[in-house]
Amino acid sequence: MAVETAEATEAARQAMGGIGVSLARKEDARFIHGQGHYVDDVVLPGMLHMVIVRSPHAHARIKGIDSTAAMAIPGVVAVVTGELLAQHKLAWMPTLSGDTQAVLATDKVRFQGQEVACVIAETKYIAEDAAALVSVDYEPLQAITSPQQAIAPGAIVIRDEKEGQTDNKIYHWEAGDKDATDAAFARAAKVVSLETFYPRCHPAPLETCGCVADLDPVTGNATIYMTSQAPHAHRTLFAIVAGLPEEKIRIISPDLGGGFGNKVPIYPGYVVATAASLLIGRPVKWIEDRTDNLISTGFARDYYMDGSVAIDENGKFIGLRVNLLSDNGAFFADAQPSKFKAGLFHIVTGSYDIPAAHIVANGAYTNKAPGGVAYRCSFRVTEASYFIERLVESAAVELGQDPVTIRLNNFIQPEAFPYQSASGFEYDSGDYPRAMQVALDMLGYDELRKEQAEKRAKGELMGIGVASFTEVVGAGKGKDYDIAGLRMFDSAELRVHPTGKAILKLGVKSQGQGHETTFAQIVAEELGIPASDVEVREGDTDNTPFGLGTYASRSTPVGGAATAMVSRKLRDKGKLIAAHLFEADVADIEFARGKYNVKGSPDNVKTIQDIAFAAYTNLPDGLEAGLEGVTYYDPPNMTYPFGTYLVVVDIDKGTGQVKVRRVVAVDDCGVRINPMIVEGQIHGGLTEGFAIAFMELITFDDEGNCIGSNFMDYLIPTAWETPRFELGQTVTPSPHHPIGAKGIGESATVGSPAAFVNAVIDALSHLGITNIDMPLTSDKVWAALRSKGVTE
Amino acid sequence: MKVTFEINGTAKSVDVEPRTLVVDLIRTKLGMTGTHIGCDTSNCGACTVLLDGRPVKSCTLLAPMLEGKKVTTVEGLAKGGKLDSIQVGFHEEHGLQCGFCTPGMMLVGKALIEANPHPTEDEIRWGISGNICRCTGYMNIVKAIQHAAAANATENTAGVA
Amino acid sequence: MFPAAFDYIAPGALDEVLSLLGQHGDDAKVLAGGQSLIPLLKLRFAAPVIVIDIGRVDGLEGISRENGHVRIGARTRHRDVESATDLRGTLDVLLDAAPLISDPLIRNMGTVGGSICHADPAGDWGAVMLAVGAEFVVKSAGEERVLPAAGFFQGPFTTGLQSNEVMTEIRIPVGSGKSGGTYLKLERKVGDFASVAAAVHIVLGGDGRVASAGIGLCAVGAHSIKATAAEAALVGQEPTDDVIAAAARLAGDAAEPKADIRGSAEYKRDVARVFVQRGLHTAIDRAQGAAA
Numbered sequence A: 001m002a003v004e005t006a007e008a009t010e011a012a013r014q015a016m017g018g019i020g021v022s023l024a025r026k027e028d029a030r031f032i033h034g035q036g037h038y039v040d041d042v043v044l045p046g047m048l049h050m051v052i053v054r055s056p057h058a059h060a061r062i063k064g065i066d067s068t069a070a071m072a073i074p075g076v077v078a079v080v081t082g083e084l085l086a087q088h089k090l091a092w093m094p095t096l097s098g099d100t101q102a103v104l105a106t107d108k109v110r111f112q113g114q115e116v117a118c119v120i121a122e123t124k125y126i127a128e129d130a131a132a133l134v135s136v137d138y139e140p141l142q143a144i145t146s147p148q149q150a151i152a153p154g155a156i157v158i159r160d161e162k163e164g165q166t167d168n169k170i171y172h173w174e175a176g177d178k179d180a181t182d183a184a185f186a187r188a189a190k191v192v193s194l195e196t197f198y199p200r201c202h203p204a205p206l207e208t209c210g211c212v213a214d215l216d217p218v219t220g221n222a223t224i225y226m227t228s229q230a231p232h233a234h235r236t237l238f239a240i241v242a243g244l245p246e247e248k249i250r251i252i253s254p255d256l257g258g259g260f261g262n263k264v265p266i267y268p269g270y271v272v273a274t275a276a277s278l279l280i281g282r283p284v285k286w287i288e289d290r291t292d293n294l295i296s297t298g299f300a301r302d303y304y305m306d307g308s309v310a311i312d313e314n315g316k317f318i319g320l321r322v323n324l325l326s327d328n329g330a331f332f333a334d335a336q337p338s339k340f341k342a343g344l345f346h347i348v349t350g351s352y353d354i355p356a357a358h359i360v361a362n363g364a365y366t367n368k369a370p371g372g373v374a375y376r377c378s379f380r381v382t383e384a385s386y387f388i389e390r391l392v393e394s395a396a397v398e399l400g401q402d403p404v405t406i407r408l409n410n411f412i413q414p415e416a417f418p419y420q421s422a423s424g425f426e427y428d429s430g431d432y433p434r435a436m437q438v439a440l441d442m443l444g445y446d447e448l449r450k451e452q453a454e455k456r457a458k459g460e461l462m463g464i465g466v467a468s469f470t471e472v473v474g475a476g477k478g479k480d481y482d483i484a485g486l487r488m489f490d491s492a493e494l495r496v497h498p499t500g501k502a503i504l505k506l507g508v509k510s511q512g513q514g515h516e517t518t519f520a521q522i523v524a525e526e527l528g529i530p531a532s533d534v535e536v537r538e539g540d541t542d543n544t545p546f547g548l549g550t551y552a553s554r555s556t557p558v559g560g561a562a563t564a565m566v567s568r569k570l571r572d573k574g575k576l577i578a579a580h581l582f583e584a585d586v587a588d589i590e591f592a593r594g595k596y597n598v599k600g601s602p603d604n605v606k607t608i609q610d611i612a613f614a615a616y617t618n619l620p621d622g623l624e625a626g627l628e629g630v631t632y633y634d635p636p637n638m639t640y641p642f643g644t645y646l647v648v649v650d651i652d653k654g655t656g657q658v659k660v661r662r663v664v665a666v667d668d669c670g671v672r673i674n675p676m677i678v679e680g681q682i683h684g685g686l687t688e689g690f691a692i693a694f695m696e697l698i699t700f701d702d703e704g705n706c707i708g709s710n711f712m713d714y715l716i717p718t719a720w721e722t723p724r725f726e727l728g729q730t731v732t733p734s735p736h737h738p739i740g741a742k743g744i745g746e747s748a749t750v751g752s753p754a755a756f757v758n759a760v761i762d763a764l765s766h767l768g769i770t771n772i773d774m775p776l777t778s779d780k781v782w783a784a785l786r787s788k789g790v791t792e
Numbered sequence B: 001m002k003v004t005f006e007i008n009g010t011a012k013s014v015d016v017e018p019r020t021l022v023v024d025l026i027r028t029k030l031g032m033t034g035t036h037i038g039c040d041t042s043n044c045g046a047c048t049v050l051l052d053g054r055p056v057k058s059c060t061l062l063a064p065m066l067e068g069k070k071v072t073t074v075e076g077l078a079k080g081g082k083l084d085s086i087q088v089g090f091h092e093e094h095g096l097q098c099g100f101c102t103p104g105m106m107l108v109g110k111a112l113i114e115a116n117p118h119p120t121e122d123e124i125r126w127g128i129s130g131n132i133c134r135c136t137g138y139m140n141i142v143k144a145i146q147h148a149a150a151a152n153a154t155e156n157t158a159g160v161a
Numbered sequence C: 001m002f003p004a005a006f007d008y009i010a011p012g013a014l015d016e017v018l019s020l021l022g023q024h025g026d027d028a029k030v031l032a033g034g035q036s037l038i039p040l041l042k043l044r045f046a047a048p049v050i051v052i053d054i055g056r057v058d059g060l061e062g063i064s065r066e067n068g069h070v071r072i073g074a075r076t077r078h079r080d081v082e083s084a085t086d087l088r089g090t091l092d093v094l095l096d097a098a099p100l101i102s103d104p105l106i107r108n109m110g111t112v113g114g115s116i117c118h119a120d121p122a123g124d125w126g127a128v129m130l131a132v133g134a135e136f137v138v139k140s141a142g143e144e145r146v147l148p149a150a151g152f153f154q155g156p157f158t159t160g161l162q163s164n165e166v167m168t169e170i171r172i173p174v175g176s177g178k179s180g181g182t183y184l185k186l187e188r189k190v191g192d193f194a195s196v197a198a199a200v201h202i203v204l205g206g207d208g209r210v211a212s213a214g215i216g217l218c219a220v221g222a223h224s225i226k227a228t229a230a231e232a233a234l235v236g237q238e239p240t241d242d243v244i245a246a247a248a249r250l251a252g253d254a255a256e257p258k259a260d261i262r263g264s265a266e267y268k269r270d271v272a273r274v275f276v277q278r279g280l281h282t283a284i285d286r287a288q289g290a291a292a
């Protein structure tokens, strides 16, 4: 009997689709039918097509633009230049970091691929034919291709149009306590240092960016379909940039073919297409091709980092110093909270109890594309996590300790939470040793160390990499975190219809994370309406409450919390209605899993569906009709997911090729709402982390020509290169989140690069090789081996 | 020029410029938007269609090359309201996230298990290596194709019995 | 990205192709699988007035054996070589190379002849054809020539083919000795061109010595390279580890790589050496195991 009951409960739980159920995704149906609706699928009557003419030079003065030949092609409607935009005060726009960025270049071009003119034509073929004929007269200038070059005295000034800008420096910013850190270093028994570069890479979602701008000259209504991870914020920014009345702007972000941070900023193409639609009076579509995407839109990383850890005689970390030089490209267009110039990089003490830390960050302009976005990352935490995990590896090597031992010795201990970090963060919860242990057991760590020793004796190269990351996600609170001044809360609006079916509208925006399922599950859990009866809507600013959008793993921590809270609001209102139906006192009404009853009579229930019907048909006097509500949730703190990743590699001495043999990933993201979706996020994040460690790179030659400008050169792993992943978990709920969830979208990209690199260094450290900068391509590994005389 | 071919079982005759790419013909002229574009250099496979049953990149085909051929796109997978086993596999195994690569992946997967009904994991990974997925890390795509292969096998034995 | 406008014609007969080519000369481009030409058209690196599709000409596809030769129709797809498993033992290097060319979808379209005519210095078939000593049959209106692979590749995307000629067939001599071969390719991912690759084809005499040796190098020079000194160092020798290592060093010396994002010249040269060494071991093992 007891067994049957347990089974029945489980069956009911599955049918409800609440928290913890691996529900197959509700959104899948349209995608597997080929009916996903992406921006490029939008076709409007009379729609024109826009193609951008881009600069071939990294740095050049524009002496003239001649579009006569282009205009002469039948089907060309307009060629828009910066000069024309300037007449409408649109040649420049503000960036997310409080700088300005050229929409179309007027004076100079400052990076290869910069937007110079736009051709608008009846078809995309004609637009491309004409774009090839727009002739621009350039006077090339010296290109600055590194931040070191940029800040050297006498360097040519890239942003000479900016008043008061006499060099290429953007910011100087510090965090932590310098004096306390100096004191720690003064008494250190050992200091271990690391200098490393986290190279430029790109989120490169499979769908590029684009928009269809449709401005109705009669009504003044502006409908803009765009690839936006943050449609509400973008609407407000559009209102400010283009001077359009905000109530007339409707941003629709339809299905997105991935985002990973790439679709957070506003790009010149969106602005020009919108302006062109306004001027021409017809809808204008602009869809990037892949090269447009890779050479001009939000890159990631490009951080030069050096620092040291001070270690006492017991092997304890007592101080951390980090210097950072950031290559921001031609315009400071990083997407991050305005208080923090280097995003959340200052969480760089990571998972370790380091009582003193000091971080110095400097940013510089270079002749490269702007837009340091957080590629599957919460505002630069990736760079921080990489640095500390690599530095700890160096410390282990120098102290002759096992990389696991040194970590266990220095972890923030489980009882120390909530933990105040030296650089100003309050970690909500964690149990780092436990996650580490689970990972070690899954891997069979000790056995592999034995194998490694045997292999080493035979001259074979094998390595085991360890990384125990701590992430910080789910911004705000709004007081400290904002995007262009907009506070980082988020919202949920829930309407329960008379038949007990619901619509949930959110301020966040899925790019493939499965919001339509996960958020319905939160409602199911909180309100007892089966997830299959909850329709989730996002992305249309006319029909969803204001929110800051999806990036920095904030949907579940913030949007998910808002969903739980709004569900609870309706649950409470339901109690009033239930009391009325039962003719009982509200204080005596109980609620569990979608059923209300009076205390003491658990068998006489009113379902949430009964209550919903009553909300429109049979209300107590004085109670407002309907069962709907909206919540704007401002989180009290961030959440701190963590985990341990272990990687095993074998290295081919002859070619330098690294073969990843195993990847064990133990993640703790608090409570898992849909475990299947969570695992999918981890798989994807690990793959991008693997790609960053070994393949993905945007680099430039001395003239500032971009290398990595298409998928021939910007290497995205296929199923063949991608390792197989073994996942494990621990669950340490967030104490301040309504359902204890922490956010998982980015952990794996944040945590895994260091594990991959540490594995390679672990294979080579006995030869005296201590660092190779990413991507760890075979030629670099070969060169390191050669430098130590190793060859086949 | 005029090009005559069959798409998802329906004969079509269209008038096109010779330079028209097949992906563009399908998306723009035929209005079937399930076939996507993810790159300019024939690397990603978002544009995959089956040409006479074999997966090819429709961004690297000129419209006139379709003359007399049979094309299958994602829109042709489900038959008479019934999902193809590959579609079921992708749904059940969480083989898709953003869905942008999914049409191509499903078509490649379908062709793969038609040619090799019991593929190993390595064979699947090799077979789908002309298609990029940026979201899933491929783990569940492999499972999705295995799911479909298993379903086909059961259906076939059921048919025989 | 879209091509600039062009005219298109798909003749049903080779004669028609040849006369059109004669007529249009450099303004025309032959289209086979299109897997190199169409990307170039899209990038507008190529802008022919007319594209002549040879896809409808009969008799250009297929693999057959005749008079001590394996004959491969120029329009034979990469995937058809991949699945020609009866070449195992005779031309291992072809079977090993085919699946490493680009990716499964491109292999469904791309052709052997197209690849050879395209003559990308990083194209795989060039090195393979040099290793096996292939000959190319090329036709123009009224003339047929047979060009040996050695000497055919003259520079990046430059060959001995005239603009009025079409390649119709590849002929590979297959003798009666025990043969073995293989292809090793360093690529950064599936679908990538080679950073370095080496094709090796060995025939052993009845005495166990090397009767003939073919070594082709890919992506380490302005065109596919035949490592003739290394080949010569093997012929007539017993294939000991030392002989192999010495030949591999000579092959490395024959490479003329340039540094780029894939690595330094020294790196590529050394990988060429390592691959030839490994390849020779595999080839000889296979030949020794093969029935004559």
Ligand SMILES: Cc1cc2nc3c(=O)[nH]c(=O)nc-3n(C[C@H](O)[C@H](O)[C@H](O)COP(=O)(O)OP(=O)(O)OC[C@H]3O[C@@H](n4cnc5c(N)ncnc54)[C@H](O)[C@@H]3O)c2cc1C
Binding pocket: B041, B042, B043, C029, C030, C031, C032, C033, C034, C035, C036, C037, C038, C039, C054, C074, C075, C100, C101, C102, C103, C106, C109, C110, C111, C112, C113, C114, C115, C116, C117, C118, C122, C123, C124, C125, C161, C165, C166, C167, C168, C191, C192, C193, C194
């Ligand atoms: C993403 C990608 C990756 C690739 N990776 C590789 C790789 O790793 N290794 C590799 O070797 N190749 C690779 N390729 C190229 C591919 O193999 C092509 O199929 C091949 O190079 C050209 O064959 P095709 O039949 O497609 O030729 P087409 O593109 O049709 O033609 C190529 C050139 O050859 C000429 N031509 C074609 N056939 C003939 C003929 N019979 N007579 C005279 N001229 C002719 C054409 O006029 C044209 O100039 C890759 C291609 C792509 C798009």
Ligand code: FES
Binding pocket: B036, B037, B038, B039, B040, B041, B042, B043, B044, B045, B046, B047, B048, B057, B058, B059, B060
């Ligand atoms: S669109 Fe990328 S391969 Fe066709």
Ligand code: FES
Binding pocket: A206, A257, A258, A512, B095, B096, B097, B098, B099, B100, B101, B102, B132, B133, B134, B135, B136
């Ligand atoms: S699901 Fe997004 S690219 Fe594959």
